[in-house]
Amino acid sequence: MFKPKAIAVDIDGTLTDRKRALNCRAVEALRKVKIPVILATGNISCFARAAAKLIGVSDVVICENGGVVRFEYDGEDIVLGDKEKCVEAVRVLEKHFEVELLDFEYRKSEVCMRRSFDINEARKLIEGMGVKLVDSGFAYHIMDADVSKGKALKFVAERLGISSAEFAVIGDSENDIDMFRVAGFGIAVANADERLKEYADLVTPSPDGEGVVEALQFLGLLR
Known part of the structure; x- marks a missing residue:
């Protein structure tokens, strides 16, 4: 079984449903994970940082589909795109x-x-x-064109002293494909874009947040 050293998780459509309501079971599960959990989203930095703080995960975030990364809640945005x-x-x-x-x-x-x-x-x-x-x-x-969640994940992994291949990633959309390509294990939730599922090592039985819980259970991260 793949044993990740860190996890990257998309927000909209993965931790939330179509109405963007956050799945509380997924939040509770992520708080139990003992390795770094990084949010990787198409949303803006202040949203991602607030979500990370409220969910209770790492304050390292990937924002704007990989165009912006941040390593500290009160640090500075690193802009990777033009x-x-x-x-x-x-x-x-x-x-x-x-x-x-x-x-x-x-x-x-x-x-x-x-x-x-x-x-x-x-x-x-x-x-x-x-x-x-x-x-x-x-x-x-x-x-x-030079920006992607995958390139941002590599950038973050290097700063953390690990390889992107040591990440497990969880997502639902085509903007997660590049992240799946560079990670060691990609998990698509049941409601995911069909193109993303083609790149997934696992597709969960359940959609969005319930699928995240299933993904964490499969990886052996919930005790």
Whole structure:
């Protein structure tokens, strides 16, 4: 059985349901885990840090789909992506779609938008601009092409003195695929995107937070 030295867990759709309600059983389970538990989310730094504090896990967080990482609750954000490239791509999309920005002033590495237009058409329009358009299941994100949760996980692992291959990761969306590629063991909850399931070493029987509890039990982390 794979024995991780740390865990990275997505938030929306993994620790929460579709209405973004946090699963309390998953919170209780994560608090029992004796190895570092790192939240890896598409959301902004202040949200991720607050969630980590409330859940009771490590204050190391991966935010904005890997575009921002932070190692201390009261430390500084480390920005790994170029937001300006993303803004230029948005200007192109605004010529073809009605684009609604989300949390724009708080995001440091990417642009987040309402899921209100055809993502495949949008991807064609911004091809070659050095960015990528990702659907988290809750919003669209235009990211620097050099950014991913997987690269951020490698960055964090190196700082922690371990390999990303010593991480187990739990997620639900296509923005978790790169994290699954570099981790030692990837677990998709039952409600996960079908593409993510193709990369998973395990798919839990139950969705979102209940699936997280099952994942921790499978890894032997709950006593």
